[in-house]
Amino acid sequence: MIDLPVVLAANLLQNVIFGLIAGLAAGAVFAILGVGLVVAFRGSGVINFAHGAIAAYTAYTFDQLREPGGGNIYLPWIDPIPELGILKTLHINNLPVSIQIQENPSTVLAVVLSLLMAALIGLMLHFLVFRPLRNAPTLGKVIGSVGAFLYLQSVAVLNFGASNRNDPGFWEFTSDADKKPPLENFLGLGSNLPRSTIALAVTAVIVGAIVWAFFNYSRFGLATRAADENEKGAALLGYSPQLLAGANWIISATLAGVAGLVFLHRTQPSQFILLVVPALGAALMGNLNSIIGATIGGLTIGAVASAGVSLTNESWWPTDALPADGIRQFVPLLAIILVLYLRGDKLPIRGSISIGRQPRAPATNNATLGMVVAVTTVLIMSNIFTSSWESALTTTLIFVLFMQSLTVLVGYLGQISLAQWSLAGVASWMVARLAADGTAVRELDFFVKDGPGLPIPIAMLGAIVAAVVIGLLVGLPALRIRGVQLAVVTLAAVVAIEDLLLRNVWLFGEGADTTNPMPVPTIGDSSLSGFNPESNQTDNWKYTMFLLIMVAFVGFLVVNLRRGAIGRRFLAVRANERAAAAAGIDVAQTKMLGFGISSAIAGLAGVMFSFKLSQLTSENFSPFVGLALLAFVYLGGITTLFGAIAGGLLVAGGLSAEFGALHFEGVTQAIINLIGAIGLIVNAIVTGGEGIALLQTDQGKHVLSGLRRDPSIAPEDGPLTISQEELAGTEGATV
Amino acid sequence: MSDNVLETNGLTVTFGGLNANDSVNLAVPKGSFVGLIGPNGAGKTTFIDAITGYVPMSAGSATFDGQDIGELKPHERAQAGLVRTFQSLELFEDLTVRDNLLVAAYPTKWYSFILDMLHLTPTDHEVEERVNWALDIMGLNNEADAMPTDLSHGRRKLVGVARALAAQPKLILLDEPAAGLDTAESQILGGHLREFLDHDMSVFLIDHDMGLVLSVCDYIYVLDFGQIIAEGTPAEIRDNPSVKAAYLGEQAGEIQAQAGEAQRMSTAKDGEVTS
Ligand SMILES: Nc1ncnc2c1ncn2[C@@H]1O[C@H](COP(=O)(O)OP(=O)(O)O)[C@@H](O)[C@H]1O
């Protein structure tokens, strides 16, 4: 009688312990990646979002080398000249992309070449992105880093294709760890453990120890640590700070490559890209400067996440509400938030490093003319356009609408959130669920969804409220976490939202992530849905008008927001939280207000977007789409309505992409994103992130001609700034 | 008691074992002009940080306008009328000078954002007037639409003072407002400081410029190593032997002050001074 619960509890304990141990495999990868992030951060003060993408590119390279019919490497770029017209027949390539090595290269050769590829990417990041940004404000570094992330992701898709790759990986050749049978009933815990789990954990510890010893005992390591504190320190040891930074980038990228190779047998190369999230958790647990801390942190996150996942196998676990993947992603998010939150301050302390110059955010005092022109243009277009052009027009409108949520949150308030597109996703899911009533939306629909069957306007409202609620939750850490660290948290939130919410069967019904039949909004008898079931196209003129009204109305609100007292307060918080509090501003409340407004706009955009589709899948809201949108709105100009319009014109599927597709063959989403990524990096370097929209202003022209003298863009020796405190110090006791 | 706008009792601030403020008892009577002087690192800025809520008090209490403010957040203290300036500028760099002042001057309600977004917020003439007055008194009328980054260091310091004035404080806390000013700017400031008292406010001034402090203050406290070592009227402070001892004599101090001033000005002119 009493025995049963005891047995169950013992069983549970066994499962959890086994989960912890099994998780060391993934933990090992997080640890190695985390160590690489620490190396890059110490070398150049950058949090590298592209770190997982380097691992992915390395893994792809290894696989491509050994692929039947492969044996070549793809350099990390594409040929910039599109193959069109006469160029195509002439086969003019001005940049080599593929280099044939040999069929079936030896393991050693494949490993060496792959790691060289990683090192090459590290060098490129150093010379092309982060060296030019070394004195840029925080914002510039963050968007440079996001740009690198998108760039590598897009190039990987373009060079290696989007299809799955199953590579037996690295261990097959070395220890045969996975070819041998797993360790049966490991430690008597009742489950079988793959041998490579132990090999991976040991590898992570060895890698951590080697890197740690290198940085603690070699001259180079000492110089790096000296440079960390003071650039002159490194110079004294005979190293140029930039040489050190470059060398550290190579080490960091190579470590990413190592992680990509040792874990390849367990995962798809493309999956490495987002492993940057748990890796960031690991690095943060090491305070971004401790290699041992990052190693332990990575192993811990892996172990705890896996133990959490093992709980989901228990019969009592509500798998519908808390799916295993969600738990897996939630643990790193929680680790990141905890570490940063506990370490953060409500207000930055005196003399803490300033965030640097922000893109200007001029108020638009007379937007009427611009609005009238824009609206008229859209009206004319919508009357001329049909089929794919009309679809491109609505895509542009949707993203102009969405980007205004970023104008408010990132542009006005200075809170760099990467999660807003995921909030649009939450709203899309919600509107489908709330409007559903268990019957088919369209006659031929295969899928039906259960739901309360609310009228569509109310369902829309409910969806927006849901986006606001989740948006406020995502924003909560922002009360103590700032700048690039907030970007890290929100990136982790993106992954967690996708796996915890958008795939949540309990919330959104069966097929939550694959099939959400979208309701059809109507006025009278006519459909306002963008999807036209008769033509199977998305060319409904009434939908375009519906969207146009929403875009113009939100544009009106957002422009006015900037002109008023609240807008000024947003900019005050963006510029200086300490001073804002001294001016009587409740910084926490103001941030929450910004997150709320922004999330409402994102939610509306998500709802409007979903009306364009017959069915919604989580692919529409993948992290890469969200980051690409951020890239384009930065490129357009993050601080103004016209920046959002410029951004909306540039996105994949938008008007300029449609134009491009007309003239150039094969303009895919990946190419558009690639262009966006490059634009983002160039924008960060040239304008500090101000974007196209501000280039027309006088000061913008100044920026263009590179004449702008800015203390944050200082000569090689670093910024020459004397703080008032220091000045006061030189005066001594003068009272 | 109740005629003190600010009063601290045994106020202590500890940074890792070091008492930056050590049992400071200090009072600012309503409508008066009180000064706090002391050598660099004495803990003057820390004192302002503590009473405005920027650093936690380790012990002691502070009363503002009859209310214990120990538990209030920085912005709540500012809203209550306890408004500070910063030694290190801390302006809103992306806002024009006028907007810098408007931020502090415009009260907002929870629903203000709705009115703002619909462009329905009426202009508050009283606020606009107060902002104009603050600009005027600091001689910033011609620079109202400039960005702070386009102004000299001294001008920017005046913007900081004007921003605090625009908030309509009951007590304004000035942290070395004259440091970094050139002679003309110093005169603008010095000439107007006592005028503040006519606008329903009390003034608490920290400055290095001994001449300025002695000439404008009603009452002066002297801080050294976190402790109040002397207090009194300007005349008493001038003659206080322990003050003289602490600062190697007023003469030496003033010479140093002038040297420092000259250096500051030459650096400021290069336009390289940022804080
Ligand atoms: N946030 C802080 N953390 C640690 N020590 C601090 C902090 N702020 C000030 N201090 C120290 O407290 C002492 C007093 O500094 P401060 O108040 O700035 O002096 P003053 O304004 O009189 O020049 C100094 O030794 C300073 O280094």
Ligand SMILES: [Mg+2]
């Ligand atoms: Mg001070």
